[in-house]
Amino acid sequence: MxxxxxxxxxxxxxxxxxxxxxxxxxxxxxxxxxxxxxxxxxxxxxxxxxxxxxxxxxxxxxxxxxxxxxxxxxxxxxxxxxxxxxxxxxxxxxxxxxxxxxxxxxxxxxxxxxxxxxxxxxxxxxxxxxxPLEAARASTEHTWRRGFPFHAQKRLRGLRLAATDVDWSAGAGLEVKGPIAALLLLVSGRHAAAMPRLAGPGVAVLSPAAPAGPGAAGGQPPGGSQH
Structure with missing residues (x-):
């Protein structure tokens, strides 16, 4: 975009x-x-x-x-x-x-x-x-590549994320697939909110992350994770 x-x-x-x-x-x-x-x-x-x-x-x-x-x-x-x-x-x-x-x-x-x-x-x-699908795809890619505060690649190491509604995938390992909106929630640390919409063998190894801290998307949350 x-x-x-x-x-x-x-x-x-x-x-x-x-x-x-x-x-x-x-x-x-x-x-x-x-x-x-x-x-x-x-x-x-x-x-x-x-x-x-x-x-x-x-x-x-x-x-x-x-x-x-x-x-x-x-x-x-x-x-x-x-x-x-x-x-x-x-x-x-x-x-x-x-x-x-x-x-x-x-x-x-x-x-x-x-x-x-x-x-x-x-x-x-x-x-x-x-x-909007393209915006969600671009935001998921951006969040995946970014380190602080989400550290998505570190948190989701050993998993391959794949969108089912747009052309996007990242990572390697057990597959976790679902709508790009759910994957954006996942990479931004909102595991519990994302998991009901996800499928694949990698879901079994996901655990609900702590709730996103205040501010989580554009700001950084308390504890340095996901506001």
């Missing part, structure tokens, strides 16, 4: 998620997400932060977090989540069309972030949220 295509996916996902958040009940906003310790509201807050974050803000927040990047991601989301729901929705919607990346973030990170966090809220709420 080229940059224009990736930005279009990000815009579409942000607009769609803003609509989803706007439609949720109080109980749904307070529902746990796939990110450990985060509610749906916390995920909404996290998604609205990146498009407006500059280097100066990051440096200040790092000092507040005593140098812990994971702690910073968690703290900023929780603090932002205290704001009215209408403001969180409006800020996410206003981010559509923005071409700003958070400091240190790649465009591929931003696309993967919004795709995965969409599932972090949709799956626990029982909502069907299909991923």
């Amino acid at each position: 080229d940059g224009a295509e990736m930005w279009q996916v990000i815009d579409d996902e942000r607009a769609s998620l803003a609509d989803v958040f706007a439609s949720l009940t109080d109980e749904q906003w307070a529902h746990p997400s796939l990110c450990a310790g985060w509610t749906v509201r916390d995920v909404a807050a996290h998604l609205s932060i990146g498009p407006r974050t500059g280097l100066g803000t990051v440096l200040v927040e790092m000092v507040r977090a005593r140098g812990g990047f994971d702690r910073m991601v968690d703290n900023t989301a929780r603090r932002k989540a205290a704001r009215p729901r209408t403001e969180l929705v409006a800020e996410l919607r206003a981010a559509c069309g923005s071409r700003h990346l958070a400091p240190g973030q790649q465009l591929a990170d931003a696309m993967m972030d919004v795709l995965v966090h969409g599932q972090d809220i949709a799956l626990p709420l029982g909502l069907n949220r299909p991923m």
